[in-house]
Amino acid sequence: MTGAREAPVDVVRRWETSGGHWRVLSRSDSSVVLGLFSCDGGEEMHRLTAASAELDPLLAGQTRSDD
Incomplete structure (x- = not known):
């Protein structure tokens, strides 16, 4: 185990x-x-907090995955 943080997008x-x-x-x-x-x-099941810059491209303005 490396202890490296998994990227929020991943x-x-x-x-x-x-x-x-x-x-x-x-x-x-x-x-x-x-x-x-x-x-x-x-x-x-879990909460994920990340910098907006890390997640904004993935979220693309959506507020939920089923939008």
Whole structure:
């Protein structure tokens, strides 16, 4: 184990590939907080906080993965 931090974009892509959903819980000029939800969208499993610059290209203005 290297202890290297996984890129937020990679975390979100892996989550979606596994069938999970995400929602933007809060957003500012500098950061985004995403809730990562189970495949049925019902239970929040994890929260991801990242710099806006890291996630904005992936989110493309969406507030949830099923937009």
